Amino acid sequence: MPELPDVETLKRYVDATSLHRRVQHLHVFDTSLLEDVSRQKLVAALVGAPFDRTTRHGKYLGVHSSGGSWLLLHFGMTGDLSAQNRDRELPEFTALEIDFADGLRLAYTNARRLGTIAVAADFDAFVADRKLGPDALGIGLAAFRDVLAGHHGALKPLLMNQQVIAGLGNEYVDETLYQAGLRPDRPVDELSDSEVKRLHRTLARILKTAIDRHADPESFPSGWLQRRRSAGRSCPRCAGEIVKSRVGGRATYWCPACQS
DNA sequence: AGTACCACCTGACGGC
């Protein structure tokens, strides 16, 4: 599921494959993903110039055209990118195809069609307009404290709220709370200072490790929850049982013995 | 402000 580490990995993929090539054609196959932009406007904004840089905030990827516009992509839960030569068959579920003048093609695929394709003149303004919280990657302890301050209620829904902190989804929140030893339904305003520090430190380490490993769960350390995200599996730490419950309306996997 | 629920969408999977 594209959460922050996945989107960061896609950003690096675009950097490595798709910059500095002139966009020659653009095909929109799924207009339901277009947000506040017509097919015509998307073409006008992007065709004719190369992409020259990328950025990311939370789960949004920004790809900048040297023509001046930002292409904004959100991946929902099944969004992906693949770059290949244009003589290859178009990937299944391609929603947006970008053809470069040199024969390369970048395809944005999205099987379940939850996601966003948008255009903006200013990336920061787009982020502000969405009211996204600070990016979860590299957030400092002070800023992290600020994010939690003044909130009540359960920890998990707060960390998943993109307007509080941007980039975390169901799986990485479960992972972070598991490794930090905190219950998902723990009231935020009840955390001690050392628990906040531990949560912050754990989050930073998990995101960095996941990105280093290209967000591929199979290459994550064996002690991670994501390697055994199903009820009844044994906890890697205590050999107790991983349970599944519902917190904030979302399926939640955690270890009652390790998380308090 | 927090919570609870629904809708969007479709592939995967379990039950019968």
Add this chain to the structure above:
DNA sequence: TGCCGTCAGGTGGTAC
């Protein structure tokens, strides 16, 4: 074999 219901996920909306 195949039908059918349920779930998964991120987000945005609404109602309480």
